[in-house]
Amino acid sequence: MGKLNYRIVIFSLAIVFGIFFSVPSLFQLQDGKKVTLGLDLQGGLHMLLGVKTEEATKSRIKSITASIKRFSDRKDILIDELKFDESSVSFALLDADDTKQMKEYLAEIDGAKISVNGEVFSLILTNEEIAKTEEEAVDQAIETIRNRLDQFGLAEPVVARQGKDKILVQLAGIKTAEDEQRARELISRAAKLELMAVDEDRFARVNNMSDSDAAEYGDVILADAKHPAIKYLVKEIPILDGNMLTDASVGFDKNNRPLINFKLNAEGAEIFGDFTGKNVGKRLAVVLDGKVYSAPNINERIGGGSGQISGNYTVMEAKDLSIALRSGALLAPIYLMEKRSVGPSLGADSIKASMVALIGGFILVIIFMVVYYRLAGIIANIALVANLFIILAVMSLFGATLTLPGMAGIVLTVGMAVDANVIISERIRELIYEGKSMHRAIEDGYSNAMRAILDANITTLIAAVVLYVYGTGAIKGFAITISIGILASMITAILGTQGIYQMLESKIQKSKNNRLWFGIKG
């Protein structure tokens, strides 16, 4: 054994590091940090969702309107012409004596500008409040989708904000198209539960009414969930909504058909109790996502704040729906901006194909280097193998994702990492041709080659970093592997190989066999 030097020590440490941390990924051990396979390799669903934030403002206005109505009912304040649009509410106060009380109540509503013109009150959301509402809608959508997916039972779903109002959802391990569609349904479901009063006075005319006719009476026409032809005329301002829901679970009716039991919080229970108490004999519509699921008669005051949604669903659908209800409604609807879905079999094919390319290219390069450079080639190959281990180890440690372009990056690194050794070896050969001793040629060869290798690597790194910053999804994986490969090659191909030469120095000086060491005559 030759003498130890700092280069060989660092190189050995790097190899130990590389092997140690790549073992969990290579052998798919239970413990230890592993490389995550990208969705393009293991199969899965990637979606970029947009949020219709303007809908959140609308629904905020709607709930303010509902609370004004409740307040005036409770305090016996007579109001008329309660109307709302995208960002404002207005109504007329009939008795001027109530002005003070009403003003005090409205002042408690955050982020609204109130103006009074005679008996007409109007309330407009400020721009800051609209911006805040939209911001919260995105946050809430992320939170809600995450909750739903957690309960859906998939391993490690990714739900993250992208930009101002976009949401990235990544689901690995989805096996079939049916599972995928189920997951998408669960994600996108608004799950907006509303309890609404049926307008019994005008109900008989519902089939002859247009939406604008209904609006004149402050009503909306909603379709039945099971039979879309059946229409209901209900009060536009809901009695209460899913905000006040505390729990939802699957139950069964007397015919053993699945239904959903829900519970309301104390405030909701009180409102519900009050309403049912005052409206015995009328009907109450249970509305979910704009469709009427049932409209039972109110026989008596219902206390306790629980209710049921019966519909024509399977147990699976009822389960997903209860998950959606429990995790809360989406304040704003979401829509699909981008979707990438890869089946597991395609992922497996891609892994196979890229492994063939990696191993094929690797073997070709290894053989070529040995044939051309002899021992110098073998030394370069040791560095190359070490490089591959280090790439895998670093990726495992940081939990980086290996994508198909990432695999291509590794394949390319094989070609480019030996470049440093080719440059060095050619420099050494040149010096030997000039008649330098092998020892001198190695020393000077390294120092001559260093500047070129550094400049070349740094420029490639610049391109890789730009690619990482501006790249999306799988392409980032390419930038990662190339960058790690380049940085690792500084330790393996430059430092490591020189360390090996230094370690073997006494042998080199004794042998003087240029052909054996560098594949040249003489």
Add this chain to the structure above:
Amino acid sequence: MEFFRYTKTFNFMGKSKIAMVLSIVLLLGSYLLLATKGLNYGVDFAGGTIVQVKYDTVAPIDTMREKLKSNEIFAGATITEFGSPDEVVIRMKTTTGNVTVDVGDITRESLKGTGNYEIRRVDIVGPTVGAELKEKGIMSLLLAIIGILIYVAFRFEWRFAVASIFALIHDISIALGAITLVGLDVNLDVLAALLTILGYSLNDTIIVFDRIREGVSGSKKTDLTDIVNESVTRTLARTTLTSLTTFFVVFTLFMFGGEIIHAFAFTLLVGVVVGTYSSIFVASPILIWFGFDVKNYHVKLAQKAKREAEKQRMRDQYESGVM
């Protein structure tokens, strides 16, 4: 083995006129193709939908067309074989924004009765996302070029930087021309390949430039053409070897990497060849044409060394307390 040992200096720059004609022809050809046929943007940049379907027998493309005709969402859809006869790709310009039921689901439904199939991939890229990806793609190419320009100008000299950028634009243009000629879909992976070409071609150029830099500051010669010829010749063995090893791996990627990585590998394949050529026949001649002045550079180097020496003297004085 010493296949690539070159003992005599080749007169590369003497051939630079012929090379220039070749480059101009290739560039004009590429631009002509880009202008007439145009780049074929894939879904990543143009927006649209791709559905990849694999059958357990040969894909019944005609029946599929017939089935898809019934729904107007598939108007203008193209169905092409993908890698093997039992696998096809359906490309559409349309997208759907509905999360629950999207084009992929509709395709799956519509194809019922055409045999045993599996939907292996659905890519839907909405128009706003496509436009954003395109913008980011162009940005990344520009930023990479600017970053490299600054670095090379800093490490070498501005003329080196400009010459290498010319070589880069040359390589990227010809690669784009080749992509257009073959009619490949330009997606994110092709962009990644173009950026790799950027890095690779620059690698090559810098190795040659490093030798020129060494030759300029190390030798007494003042004729740049001689220095360039000598430098290119001395790096020729390395250039050939690295190009070969890189070519090997890219070629295996191209042959065995599968259909999905085909466009990526093809772009790289072109890039490796063009990048090697350009570092010798584009970047180096441009350096000469820009009138890089060796004498002037010597003077500057001498001045720099003098300034360094002066600084060192001051420092020594300061340290020894003599001020």
